[in-house]
Amino acid sequence: MKSQGLVGVVGAGYVGIATATVLASWGLATVLVENNPDRFALLGERRIPFFEPELEKVLVEVAESGTLRFSRTLEDLADADVVLVCVGTPPTATGALDLMALEQVVERLVEVARRGAVIVIKSTVPPGTTTRLAGVVATRRPDLPLVSCPEFLQEGSCLDDVRRPSRVVVGGADATACRKVAALFAPGGAPVIITDATSAELVKYGANAFPATKISFVNELSHFCDLVGADVTVVAAGIGADPRIGPAFLRAGLGFGGSCFPKDVHALEDLGASLGYQSLLLKACSEINAQQKDRVVAKIRDALGGTLRGRRVAVLGVAFKPGTDDLRQAPALDVVGKLIAEGALVAATDPVAAPGPPELPREATFVADVYRCIEGADALLLATEWPEYRSLDWERVRSLMHGNVIVDGRNFLDGVRLVELRFDYHGVGRPALSRPTSRSDDAAGPGPAR
Numbered sequence: 001m002k003s004q005g006l007v008g009v010v011g012a013g014y015v016g017i018a019t020a021t022v023l024a025s026w027g028l029a030t031v032l033v034e035n036n037p038d039r040f041a042l043l044g045e046r047r048i049p050f051f052e053p054e055l056e057k058v059l060v061e062v063a064e065s066g067t068l069r070f071s072r073t074l075e076d077l078a079d080a081d082v083v084l085v086c087v088g089t090p091p092t093a094t095g096a097l098d099l100m101a102l103e104q105v106v107e108r109l110v111e112v113a114r115r116g117a118v119i120v121i122k123s124t125v126p127p128g129t130t131t132r133l134a135g136v137v138a139t140r141r142p143d144l145p146l147v148s149c150p151e152f153l154q155e156g157s158c159l160d161d162v163r164r165p166s167r168v169v170v171g172g173a174d175a176t177a178c179r180k181v182a183a184l185f186a187p188g189g190a191p192v193i194i195t196d197a198t199s200a201e202l203v204k205y206g207a208n209a210f211p212a213t214k215i216s217f218v219n220e221l222s223h224f225c226d227l228v229g230a231d232v233t234v235v236a237a238g239i240g241a242d243p244r245i246g247p248a249f250l251r252a253g254l255g256f257g258g259s260c261f262p263k264d265v266h267a268l269e270d271l272g273a274s275l276g277y278q279s280l281l282l283k284a285c286s287e288i289n290a291q292q293k294d295r296v297v298a299k300i301r302d303a304l305g306g307t308l309r310g311r312r313v314a315v316l317g318v319a320f321k322p323g324t325d326d327l328r329q330a331p332a333l334d335v336v337g338k339l340i341a342e343g344a345l346v347a348a349t350d351p352v353a354a355p356g357p358p359e360l361p362r363e364a365t366f367v368a369d370v371y372r373c374i375e376g377a378d379a380l381l382l383a384t385e386w387p388e389y390r391s392l393d394w395e396r397v398r399s400l401m402h403g404n405v406i407v408d409g410r411n412f413l414d415g416v417r418l419v420e421l422r423f424d425y426h427g428v429g430r431p432a433l434s435r436p437t438s439r440s441d442d443a444a445g446p447g448p449a450r
């Protein structure tokens, strides 16, 4: 591709590492700055601090070729033409976003950036933030344009999402700066939307709040299914087949988690509140999401005869979704806390994530081996739909468990087969399945419990 100047990327998280690696793989000289000593040391060993195997492979290639370099200091970006800021914007205890890291980086770039360098906010920030920061920067360095270019990648497919984005959205007051940023991502071949910074920021929030709302919508339907005895997997398939709706994010279960959906839905709701608008839809979206965990805990409690005290529950999967080891806002961890609060003895497992305190409550044990985790359990909760859990040796699982209750928090397992193996199977928003006990029923095979 056409030779360009140096690109700086700040923050070696999912967004920063994926962005820096892809830009370098397109031939752009890139420097990735990370100030956390442990993360920086890992990068020095050409390793990444989270589970994204494909991304790590390409990072090794571009680091070995010298196109991607690592630094601990923003001073090393003094020659960069464009600096993409990808630091975290986590929620604080009050739910408001902590923009301190972002503001500190911008502040330092004002001191070190070369004349005319474009500062790009890739971190997810409340609408209005880039324009506000641009105003502050302009008082000292009017030559430095600030641009918003939100990131839409998903964990588990970071590399492909950055390489081939569905769209590139760039917003800012300086049209030349916006075009320069869009040009960086041109090899991805995505349609480009150039707009003002606040609209760009709102695209990001809308793009996360919409699928989150879809998940809460199907979870709301799962409640109706429980009430009327329908099967939400069939209902969702029927709805999702409508081209106006589509099947994505229509899987009922434990609800959404991760570092983005919960945070972004809250942030948008908070933004409305700060401007005197109460968003009923976003409030309901979060409340339904919280309620799903209670519903699943209630299913386990009911299946175990009305109390969890002293009962052993094995939780399969703790990562917030398969394909990642990210535990931020993982629904499984929330459920573990609730089970423990009701006196259950909880063992959890995951094929990739390895939670310790403070993520996993002290009272719970983490057991890396799935079969050891299951040993002696009265009930098993499938909390994260890792593909390997579908193909477990379920006969072995049955022989290792003390009880026979399976609550499938993701409607992911083969309930009919599990019932044949004499499990008592409960999904979310679908009739429970259990093997009939009488001789005549036995002949009829498994069917919905009455």
Ligand SMILES: NC(=O)c1ccc[n+]([C@@H]2O[C@H](COP(=O)([O-])OP(=O)(O)OC[C@H]3O[C@@H](n4cnc5c(N)ncnc54)[C@H](O)[C@@H]3O)[C@@H](O)[C@H]2O)c1
Binding pocket: 010, 011, 012, 013, 014, 015, 016, 033, 034, 035, 036, 039, 086, 087, 088, 089, 101, 104, 105, 122, 123, 124, 125, 151, 152, 153, 154, 155, 259, 260
């Ligand atoms: N994770 C996702 O799936 C995803 C997707 C799209 C957008 N986002 C948004 O992108 C932003 C980054 O998310 P993430 O998950 O990659 O974050 P992360 O928390 O995994 O990583 C951020 C990194 O920035 C580093 N950092 C902080 N201050 C620094 C400084 N002054 N200099 C150098 N490094 C510094 C931190 O040490 C950390 O390694 C957030 O705003 C997030 O909401 C995340």
